[in-house]
Amino acid sequence: MGGGRRGLLPNTVKDVEEGGKSGYRRDGRNLIQEWQRQKTSLRPSVKHSYVWNRDDLLALDTSNTDYLLGLFGFSHMDYAVERDNARDPRLPEMTKAAIEVLQRDPNGYFLFVEGGLIDLGHHGNKGRKAVTETVELDEAVQVALSMTNPSNTLIVVTADHAHSLSINGYPTRHTDILGIAETSDMDYLPYTTLLYGNGPGFQDHTRGMRPDITDDDLLDPNYRQSAAAPRDSAAHSGDDVGLWALGPHAHLFTGVHEQSFIAHALAYAACVGDGLTFCGGNRFRRMPSAGGGGVGVNGGIGGNRSSPGNNNNNNRSGGGGGGGVNGGIGGNRSGVNGGIGGNRSGVGGGVNGGIGGNKSGVGGGVNGGIGGNRSGVGGGGGVNGGIGGRSTGGLNGGVGANGGIGGKSIGLNGGVGGKSTGGLNGGVGGNGGTWVNSRGRDRGNRRWQPQGK
Template identity: 35%
Template sequence: MKTAISCWLVLCVALTVNAHAQILPPHQSSNPWYQDARQALAQKPNLQANSKAKNVILFIGDGMGVSTITAARILEGQNKGHAGEENQLSFEAFPFTGLSKTYNVNAQTPDSAGTMTAIISGVKTDAGVIGIDENVRRGNCQTVAGHELVTTLDLAELAGMATGFVTTTRVTHATPAALYAKSPERNWEDNSDLPETAIAAGCSDIAAQLIDYERRLKKHYPKAKHIDGIEVVMGGGRRHFLPSLPEFNSPDAASDIEGDRNDERHLINEWQQRYPDGAYVYDKAGFDLIEPSSAQQVLALFNESHMHYEADRHNDQAGEPSLSEMTTKALAILKQREEGFFLMVEAGRIDHAHHAGNAFNALNDTIELSNAVKQAIAHTDPAETLIVVTADHSHVFTMAGYPKRGNPILGKVVNVGEIGPAKAADGKPYTTLAYANGLGFRHHHDETDADTAYAEPAKSGRTNLTDIDTEQAGYHQEALVPLSAETHGGEDVAVYATGPGAEGVLGVNEQNLIFHVINQAAQLERRAIATMQ
């Protein structure tokens, strides 16, 4: 964003020439949301006062509300042959748990752009905007100048730490984009998404901001000594980096013309020119060849759009790694840095499965997130690594009826002491899991791609499930209110933490407090300032 960034550049240069360098711009550090969360953290008991986090791993289960965690816990247990209720997902064993209030400044039920910006910057903001505070108008580039926010990723880069993120969504999608981009519109993923007025005002699309990240940060902080760019970027979304011409298609392109860009920029080539020792990969074979001990930078874009659901991953033409495999590889690369690392891991397709009304995929992707957390625990030192697991928001996903213990979580309700399915007042059986709104009933049998739900209009009313196998991958639960897609929920979500500073998540907190927990535990701001002295 030429207009916005030039203003931010002036501000940041003014700050960095100060003898007592300040990292955060005044509009961020003095923001009431920022100040309130900082004070709230200061009032919490400090149970590990002398321990500091060298490394930070932030896991985001996009849309992973409490009901999703409970149902996934049961499903994982039942997959192991147990009743299920007694099971624990990996992160449920963490010593500290709290709740996060997810509302956006302008929305009772939030979106991922506003929530992730809060988590990663310490400032709550409006729905739909990325990396900027609430004093903007969504979609209006002219209002951005002077409202950009410094993120955890920015601080880690300034501090000389290794940095990275992995996601099962497009790397330009709202949650990962909040790490590195400043945009008044979450949907501006490539230049073809920008209106002419935004282009004329000097706005830059999210994909371009990712490729230009190191250069932009160096311009903002010219005295910082150790900025070297994001070491690991893994996910989907190739289309936003490629020109809209067939000759630039990847070998596994799903569309006749894979790329969306109409500005003639080939951002993958630009990245390779910027990092000649880096590795760009697009498939599982390339991923497997990455040698962590020698990898300088990695850009992995495994799909034209989002990556596959975990249960559908076998259908990817070129092959995709799992979330846990990406997490393990990213950790092996980032651990090479003596100064420590910051890694964000997003299980983004939990959210997409819920929007499609498909509990099977939402729960299986949640279980895979738990597997990724297991890998993080196994490959890091708990004495020096803060791990935080949370969701950006929930969904209108319910567990209901009075099913007996051990009843299949994806099945029909069978009441305690009974054998056959319970009947509702309309004489039809019903499932434990359902949605308050959305596309409603579909029976796609063993189809593992939840997105096939959108090929049919929303279905209202009840269906006779007597002869329907509701445990199949392609079963989509009934919904009360018919909508073109299921919506987010507005209730609090859980936050789990372990490692130095983890006790900061205790209690019921504003979502933006998570930034402050990480910042304090890893001393990110202090370490960043030290690089400018």
């Protein structure tokens, strides 16, 4: 849904709304009609709708619609402050209709909502248009939050780039964001709170001083905030942009990331694509680590007892090794997610790794078991990690958040409890409950059950 009918209509067809204008396509194709024919040919039970105005959208029976195409403008849709509300739907209304149609699919859905006119407003240095479009996007987010469940729906809000907009001065409390910030103590002329680094808002200083904006209508939708450098269309900027998330795997979107990371994190959380996903594990082809050193995914690093270029993920990881992701380092026969230490004992800690050698170990690790194959000295605690050995638990026991204590349990990042087979990060957590119906990485259908039931 959006604008852009001109791009789907041939240049021989007049627009349904703006009859004096024809489509842009020179290949004779009418993609709107092609879309309708395609949906009709699927099967008789498939229900599809094409709408081009607000009334038709609001009257649509979304509970009986499988496919929806909405084109509400010949070109771009109108800005919120200039919109004909009887003709054009608001972004929150389009968002609501989209979710109502998509949520009928039992397999879930992906919805992309863009406040595209925010960008156009900034390109013209038109602060009011950009701000009101941002409010429209905020309301669309609120609609999405109200219609979804954060326990099973991930909502991510971000931007593809920033603009040279800046918020300036020391305006008094309750001052309109579109208003005057203050009067300069240099030229004694007022300036607005919103200013741009470049764009069409630049004004020539023909009198050798800045223009006086005291009597300007700053709330006019077409008022251009001042820009420092002239440009026909304001350029994007290199500023970091905000990134907010709520729902499953929202923790992946904290901190500062390269922009391309977001797509990979979304694919991981949604279990789509050929890369690393929450549901399917790592589907990347395993690459051998270089002999005697290097770093390999799921591969150990080191020399003693490892073949040159061999990936020593399970048995015979090299003594004196180096570091690897989920890879064994050191020990004689470290298991999955490898141990750290010497030939038969280890001191220290490892990430996602067991700690210790074949028979004993001292120390602690994150997501790692503590102790050797048969005993652990002094116990210790690991986050999400099991404690103890195969046969004997660590002396004095140990406790880790979401981590179990005991033997014979096997988990990717640490076994948990009796003879259960844990999933990612094993199985035991607060109040002594265990995860049941969970084997391997994660096969779904998990439920929480207190011990003894």
